[in-house]
Amino acid sequence: MPDEKKPAFAGNITADDVAAEAGVSRWTVNRAFRKDASISSKSLEKVRIAAERLGYVPDLRAASLASDRSNLVALLIDDFANPHKLVMMERLTRILRREGWDILLVNTLDRADAGHALLNASQRRVDAVILIGIQFDDEVLDTALHARRFRKLIIFARTSRNPNTISIAVDDVHAMKEIANYVHERGFRRPMFLAGPRTSSAHLLRKETFVDYWRQHFGSEPETVSVSAYDPTLAAGIVENALAGRNKATLPDILVCENDALAIGATDVIRHKLGLRIPQDIAITGFDDVPQAEGANYRLTTYRQPLTDMAEYLVKVLGSEEDRDFDRLFQGKLMIRDSA
Amino acid sequence: MPDEKKPAFAGNITADDVAAEAGVSRWTVNRAFRKDASISSKSLEKVRIAAERLGYVPDLRAASLASDRSNLVALLIDDFANPHKLVMMERLTRILRREGWDILLVNTLDRADAGHALLNASQRRVDAVILIGIQFDDEVLDTALHARRFRKLIIFARTSRNPNTISIAVDDVHAMKEIANYVHERGFRRPMFLAGPRTSSAHLLRKETFVDYWRQHFGSEPETVSVSAYDPTLAAGIVENALAGRNKATLPDILVCENDALAIGATDVIRHKLGLRIPQDIAITGFDDVPQAEGANYRLTTYRQPLTDMAEYLVKVLGSEEDRDFDRLFQGKLMIRDSA
């Protein structure tokens, strides 16, 4: 009788086994699993059946080793407190997988760890590295680029001026000017800007744009406050400190936040700790348009990044063999809701 | 002369190059990068220096191919709408990386896609698969186990009765009884249970436990409502439908939610669409203790899963060569806040 014992580990079935079963050579078997295969439909069918019976799937490690293409990209992330990261990961993983790219997820603990994370990725011989964290400053990038172990280094959803990286991001300058204009149009006159960590010049782009634009066009100098991470909880603490004890006259009339993570933390504390109403006592704007921004609780006026388009462009870049300048800025959309 | 052109792609430096530079054999070079290495400190130093100069790092694909150990685990996720997933990912990736495991992140689009996702992982010859999604029902598991392409199949943060999987989860039965008792103690008498998708029997555990326990100990039969995904937005819609138009007498006095994702959606709609106060008009409990549950806005009474302990146990399981029953239930902790 056939032994019906518990299913054994079957990782050791190789193309040779399938070749024997199908009565063809090993190379024909391997060809059957490549899309560019030059193979007759007859032997393809034979191989399919034999592979099915034996439970064979090609070993991508070996394929990658022999072909020098891993079809693997590393995704380096650090700030898991930011809910927008979840959205970005979902979008990226979905679209990348659809195009045949696998993803190595690396949690970069802190700035000092960035180098190790990059090394980690390089040992798997990833074809590209995608950075969606915040702690990858110029120094880290330079180290990575110096080692030069990846074909492409992509900064996703953040502008980078480094000429050796590929930056796929929303046009922050345009976006912040649009926000500034909207804020002013709606009659707000004393904005406060809530900024994130200042780890590199690129992060200052939104803040600088807003502040400079406001000063130049509307005269006054906006207050600014900054938080050391894009974390709603931290933002709440900072905002509470910054606004506690103020009265109608000294309170900003709107809090312009660098992103939704900060705006959400700010909203919570303004309502529940400071007892103020949004937008009557103080309005709020965000950036990113995370899912909860649309929910009944926040109704946050924010700026939507065209993440899907950006991810689609990303896979196009990954697939390209050219060595040109792939940097690209996308235009987002101001989502007007109740918070401002 | 040595060509000093711009930093080239340096993925092609091999142990042989380092061996030549250091004046040792290739095997000594490789040994220098293994921790169990039997190597003299003198040649280790020589190799380190040479490797540093050439920018060499071992190729893990080749190592994995030769040793039949990839040190890679696949992480399969599907419900990215649930904020708790972000917490789980952070914890898992951090602890796994610390122990030398790399992570292949696979976004499982839907139930039909689960098989492909598993195949995907198997082609990279991962040492184990970790499931933290919801759509991996018994049928999917059986298919995966039948193919048997992984040494270990771990269901994380969800109980599974399948004897061939390893389930690392919180003790749902104990937890729900604790919640039921607490709810009753605090004087609530007409609970409604808000459940998630009913894709497999395992998902019903919390609901069934609560409902059965309540019926047996407190007489009445709780109402139940279910949402097709752990998504706050969906939960909001369902709850609005379920509660709209009710008055004091017909409204449940507490909404017991299967997890925080549902509780958050429910909270938003109860406050902002139905205009009710929490907990005065209706109380709420959750499960998971996501970061925002503690925030000023929700102050959600919920049940904390000991994620760190669970993740630590997971790496222990991964490292073990034994073939015994690794299933384990952890005890969590009821976090009492303002929502109930």
Added chain:
DNA sequence: ATTAATTTTGCTCCCGCGAGCAAAATGTCC
């Protein structure tokens, strides 16, 4: 049918490293 053009198949030689063993080097003891 014959020859040439084209597709399909099989083969050699790698890809970069590890297991396991034999040779060489080093250390130990009297």
Added chain:
DNA sequence: GGACATTTTGCTCGCGGGAGCAAAATTAAT
């Protein structure tokens, strides 16, 4: 210094598949 134990080093062979070419099979053209 000699005999032996112990560490360190080098080597053969294989992990599973790809590039690229030559042989074989098929198709097209005359």
